[in-house]
Each structure stands twice: as structure tokens, then as C-alpha cells.
Amino acid sequence: MLRLGLPICMEGTLSLDYGAHLPLIALDRQPWALQRLLEYAVSAESVGFQALAANDHLVFPRPWLDGPTALAAVLGRTGQMAVAPHVSAWRG
Numbered sequence: 001m002l003r004l005g006l007p008i009c010m011e012g013t014l015s016l017d018y019g020a021h022l023p024l025i026a027l028d029r030q031p032w033a034l035q036r037l038l039e040y041a042v043s044a045e046s047v048g049f050q051a052l053a054a055n056d057h058l059v060f061p062r063p064w065l066d067g068p069t070a071l072a073a074v075l076g077r078t079g080q081m082a083v084a085p086h087v088s089a090w091r092g
Contacts, residue, residue, distance in 0.1 A: 019051030019084060020044035022074070024065040032065055034073055041074040045081055053084040 023040065026032050041052055052074065054067035068085050075083065 017050035018048070019053050019082070020049040022052055022054040022065075022067070022070050024054060024067060024070055025062060037065075037070055037074050038077050041078045041081075045078050049081070051082040051084055052078060053086070055086050 020040075022037060024032065044052065052071060054071045056064075056067035071083050071085055075081075
């Protein structure tokens with residue numbers, strides 16, 4: 001588990017969990033397939049990430065996977081990871 005303990009007082013600590021962002025745009029020019037997303041999510045969980053995030057754009061100049069759909073597709077393989085969907089508006 002990736003966790004950073006930060007001392008805040010003599011009585012305890014503050015912990016910080018880390019998450020991974022699903023890669024939804026094919027920057028390496030290889031199209032994203034479900035198997036690649038599943039492998040990414042399983043790898044992130046295996047090294048201790050606590051959450052998966054995915055964003056969605058209302059407008060974007062390049063092909064982009066739908067964030068909420070991608071999160072739903074990998075949830076069955078990620079055990080107890082939390083999810084964090086978000087939507088961004090982009091203007092060129």
C-alpha cells in the first residue's frame with residue numbers, strides 16, 4: 001500500500017493514500033483495448049495504489065476513451081480500489 005504517514009501532533013499521524021489515473025488517450029499511437037486497461041488497473045493495485053481516477057472531456061481534439069465507461073470496465077478486476085471520475089471542459 002502506498003501510504004505516507006505525516007506527523008501532525010503527538011497523538012497521531014495523518015495518512016495520505018495514492019491513486020493512479022487510467023491512461024485514456026493513446027499517446028504511443030497504439031489504440032487502447034480493454035485488456036490493456038485491465039492490466040494497467042491490476043498493476044496499479046498490485047503496487048499499492050488505493051484508487052483509480054479517470055477523466056472525461058466534453059471536447060478534445062484527439063480520440064479519447066470515455067472515462068466513466070473505462071472505470072466501469074476495470075472495476076471487476078481491481079478488488080477494493082476507490083474510483084474518482086471527473087469531467088473537464090477544454091477550449092482550443
